[in-house]
Amino acid sequence: MSFLTNILKFVVVLSVQLVGLAASKSDVSSSTAQVYWKSLFPHTPLPGVLANQLIYPSDLSGDYFRAILKDMVTKFRTIEVDEKFKYDSPKVESDSANKLDYDNVHKDVFFFETKLHEGANMDAMELTIGENNVAFLPRSIADTIPFSSQNFSQILTYFSVSPESPVASVIKETIELCEIPALKGELKRCSTSFEDFLDYAISLLGKHVQIFTPSLETKSSHPNLTVGHVTQLVGKSVVMCHKLNYAYAVYLCHSLKRTHLYEVYLIGKDGSRGTSLAACHQDTSSWSAKHLAFHVLKVQPGTVPICHFLKKGTIVWVPSP
Template sequence: MEFHISWILAFLALAVVASQAALSPEQYWKYELPNTPMPKVVQDMLHRDLEEKSTSVSVGGGGLKVNTGKENPRGNSSANLYTYVYAATETQIHDPNVALFFLEKDLHPRATMTLHFTEKTETSTFLPRQIAQKIPFSSNKLPEILKKFSVTPGSAEAEMMKNTIKECEAPQIRGEKKYCATSLESMIDFSTSKIGKNVQAISTEVEKRTPLQKYTIAYGVQKISGDKSVVCHKQNYPYVVFYCHKSEKTRAYMVPLEGADGTKAKALAICHTDTSAWNPKHVAFQVLKVEPGTIPICHFLPKDHIVWVPK
């Protein structure tokens, strides 16, 4: 996926002037979260080279694939798996690699899963909030948005942008609070409003880029939150947008993994203890052959997704 970036660069140039009257995203983080280290993935999203080609992210195979280029091979953004109001597509159901979801009872040492970790994902960049707020972000403004980004209507890029906005506008499921953050500042505000400012921001970490391979769960699985967390999923969009949701019915784990080639990783797993409000035809139920609300369902998070948990 490749977006025309000159318009973004123009906005970033304006940010230099705007920053004189407002804190930069980095300064805002330090001001609001002085005792919370910034994850490397967030740092990368603040300092990426916009001249690089963007990539589209799809998640499958228990994991974390990155598809580079203009074509979207499945016609779905990664977020489709994490918006639980949607039914599975035929492509998802018949994809032999969709092992992303698993049962909480299987989260134990010596269990194996097939995963694909990548060195980095998209090269999109956070925009300062005062700039992001000036950019339309709604379905009824889609033609204007596509024109500003020089994206051809009906193209793969246009469909991904349309889907991202649509998912952000979709109703939240029962027991969930959702929000699409178009800036780092707005993600901080939403997350801290739900769980307070004494927080950790955590993401999946891996030693190096790896091929699709088997990983074994090592000893030392660590529960990092009870029922209180905010999970933010990176979206496919020309600049950084996160789909964040807070639920009282989740548990977060940091899971040590060892790959068949010796690669070590610390992967974030989110377990949903109440799935009764999910679409009964969601891909998780199709893959795991379980019914909504019967048993906790878990999934790993890609490297560019973030979990906020109380310290």
């Protein structure tokens, strides 16, 4: 059975199940998701970055899931390219990313904090990679879908995916990434629903928070970027949520102490303008010595703060001043 046939079967199965659940679960609608947001943040409008990822009742149809299908197929066909820029997690090691051609890793995939100043030139090619546009599932649906390595075979059956297909590899990789134990001083969780995503951030930071996300829209695949103004976002702890490759929105959220977060305005010679977010990890002593950052920067763990930009689609929670 072909890869595309397996995906089509997955779309049909999941569409039928979601539509059936929509008829019996009142919290499927985006309006209920907005109500849930309002119950937590009564004086704060739902940010567009979240509102754009909600499933609307009219979207619970074949058209919506055909759009998911198109996105999935595109992502899986380009997964080897995406792997080159999968550096948002401090657990990425050079031996676990041995498919990389180190000679072609651009110089600013990791950088020192001293480079974040006005006028600096940045080779930040990872900022040009498109984000995964699939939407959040409501908790009432997400909780019915298994999400663990122990249930991997069941997940493949549920999605009608062949174990040898590229989809199976991505599903396995995403779940395993979520199951990697947290580093010392780190708290982490993979949220598979809108409600769980909100609940976890609140459990770590409380309700007095702000949300930031990169807004830079590049006009070429490799723009020459210059740093404009740089603003440090103050907070004893920040929660960074990275959107993973999956059939629906799954975010790996983790809180790392001693991490400086900066909002960086970037200007490109191609006309690109907008903000990105840079995370600078002050303590890398618990990172593996095989981490790609140490290979790129030629330093040892725990010796100097290491920074990287956050990819498009990343959502960062910061305590309000």
